Amino acid sequence: MRNSKIFLLLGLASGLFASPALAEDAKISLMPEGPQALAFQNAVGFADAVIAGDKIYLSGVIAVPAPDATDLKPAYEQAFLRIQKTLERAGASWDDVVDITTYHTDLASQIDAFAEVKSRYIKAPFPAWTAIGISALYEPTGVVEIKVVALKRDAEGE
Structure with missing residues (x-):
């Protein structure tokens, strides 16, 4: 009996038995603002971003060029x-990005134009970046998917 009381006290003190309300506060999902995107993401089951602790995890964003486009820069x-826009909604900016992962359907032909556009947004000190060549994306007409992780600034913007 005494051991079970000690376990209960240790569990309460460590947060092991945290209430569901506290657990929900630990993670905030940012859903899209547009009704069509919201309906799609609810049906498929994902958020634009999730804020968990001091990190902001953005879902991948797919660059989809216009039909018959030869220049991919507008899609990027x-x-x-x-x-x-998602970073701003989460209280962050490009300066807060610590990791970028990009998935390219034709890495060799896409990387130079992609890096040129990326350089308009990403400045030193640079985040980690992993570029991966793949055979297909969820959106069949997409050429690149960009996934980002950022640090959440505190209330004073630090």
Whole structure:
């Protein structure tokens, strides 16, 4: 009996038995603002971003070029602007990004134009960046998917 009381006290003190309300506060999901995107993401089951502790995890954003486009830069620009808007909604900026992972359907032909657009948003000190060549994306007409992790600034912006 005494051992079970000690376990209960240790569990309460360590947060092992935290209430569901406290657990929900530990993670905040940012959903899209537009009704069509919201309906899609609810149906598929993902958020634009999740804030957990001091990290902001953005879902991948796919760059989709216009039909018959030969220049992919406008599609990359649109994807980076969407990421920027999500970062801002989460209380962050490009300066807070610590990790970028990009998935390219044709890495060799895409990387130079992609890096040029990325450099408009990402400045030194640079985050980690991993570029991966893949065969397909969720969106069949997409060419690159960009996934970002950022640090959440405190209330004073530090």
